[in-house]
Amino acid sequence: MPNTASDKTISPLETPRLGEPYLLTPGPLTTAYEVKEAMLRDWGSWDGDFRAMTAELRRQLLDIAGDTKGEFDCVPIQGSGSFSVEAMLGSFVPRDGKVLVLINGAYGKRIAQTLGYLGRDHVTIDKGDYMPPRGPEVAAALNADPDITHVIVVHCETSSGILNPLKEISDVVYASGRKLLVDSMSAFGAVPAGIADLRYEAIVSSANKCIEGVPGFGFVIARKSELEAAKGRSHSLSLDVHAQWETMNKTGQWRFTPPTHVVAAFLEALRMHREEGGVAARGVRYARNRDVMVAGMREAGFETLLADRWLSPIIVTFFSPADPAFAFDRFYELMKEKGFIIYPGKLTVVDSFRVGCIGRMDEHVMRRVVEAARTSLTEMGVASAAPPAVALAERSRLAA
Numbered sequence: 001m002p003n004t005a006s007d008k009t010i011s012p013l014e015t016p017r018l019g020e021p022y023l024l025t026p027g028p029l030t031t032a033y034e035v036k037e038a039m040l041r042d043w044g045s046w047d048g049d050f051r052a053m054t055a056e057l058r059r060q061l062l063d064i065a066g067d068t069k070g071e072f073d074c075v076p077i078q079g080s081g082s083f084s085v086e087a088m089l090g091s092f093v094p095r096d097g098k099v100l101v102l103i104n105g106a107y108g109k110r111i112a113q114t115l116g117y118l119g120r121d122h123v124t125i126d127k128g129d130y131m132p133p134r135g136p137e138v139a140a141a142l143n144a145d146p147d148i149t150h151v152i153v154v155h156c157e158t159s160s161g162i163l164n165p166l167k168e169i170s171d172v173v174y175a176s177g178r179k180l181l182v183d184s185m186s187a188f189g190a191v192p193a194g195i196a197d198l199r200y201e202a203i204v205s206s207a208n209k210c211i212e213g214v215p216g217f218g219f220v221i222a223r224k225s226e227l228e229a230a231k232g233r234s235h236s237l238s239l240d241v242h243a244q245w246e247t248m249n250k251t252g253q254w255r256f257t258p259p260t261h262v263v264a265a266f267l268e269a270l271r272m273h274r275e276e277g278g279v280a281a282r283g284v285r286y287a288r289n290r291d292v293m294v295a296g297m298r299e300a301g302f303e304t305l306l307a308d309r310w311l312s313p314i315i316v317t318f319f320s321p322a323d324p325a326f327a328f329d330r331f332y333e334l335m336k337e338k339g340f341i342i343y344p345g346k347l348t349v350v351d352s353f354r355v356g357c358i359g360r361m362d363e364h365v366m367r368r369v370v371e372a373a374r375t376s377l378t379e380m381g382v383a384s385a386a387p388p389a390v391a392l393a394e395r396s397r398l399a400a
């Protein structure tokens, strides 16, 4: 049954959705009614009101990043998150620089691919589908190769849901005199990555993740000295972070057509983020979403890919049941009929699926997700949600 305005189990967080399914996906995600409503008027991109909105957005994002000393600045970039990652790489890695890319999933791989397109020299530590990159191996790689100038890490690798040990990695990067860039696309705004606690040169996220806006732009939060040094370095006109920064600071405008409605929606999303209690409160809600959902799914017989220690509050990977009556496509459709859009898995060795914990929903919704999963299994004739032995063997590699 789709979610409706008359649904009696609606929690205070929910807004009437008139049949819209919840997106249990890591962005685009379910947004508040107020966020959607904020897009109901048009803005002139050169107009002073819109310029003030851009300035406010930049200021508030710096606040969230905890830039108390004014050492960083925020540069929004049109496009999806990958555009901002590419802009960061092309702007902050010198053409004769060399990057160590820490890979444990699809987004780390995309970074290496992007560096290939940009013609930037790079090496990788590839841990496979989900094993975390650890400090000592990063330190060893840096000691072995003095040419490496930068390290880049994905904060939450959304393809498995693992929360990578950012602090551990930052510490070894700076202990060996290199610089860190962070792809915090799916974590910024809900998982602490405060400038005061963690050292990096730049961090990237986008509008449609943990701040709960709609898709249309990303943003780079970078040390001002790095922004200065990036002048003339980018391979790309539209993805030149320095040029966008300089123009925004001089004129208050984006260089090319801004996603005006997305910016208006994002400001409303930022207001709601603040009202909820900022990064800490959002992280608590998402963690509660995860805990309730994971506990319920485990009770139903499902197993998570990751041990609790590595589970992010962003998205969780479950092994597909071994029962031959289980088929992901059918499960997906049955969940959708009940008002929930889930996500296919991205593991190469075993079948899996993912359930997101982020977006405008709370633990009451997550209880209904679990109920929907249980009912869907029954409808499919799946007697047990237990994964195949090969999946459990795969998981024990992580515990070792």
Ligand SMILES: Cc1ncc(COP(=O)(O)O)c(C=O)c1O
Residues within 6 Å of the ligand: 026, 027, 080, 081, 082, 083, 085, 107, 154, 155, 156, 157, 158, 183, 184, 185, 186, 206
């Ligand atoms: C960690 C991470 N990096 C990069 C991206 C790419 O963002 P986009 O799909 O918006 O280009 C995503 C998208 O989910 C992500 O989770």
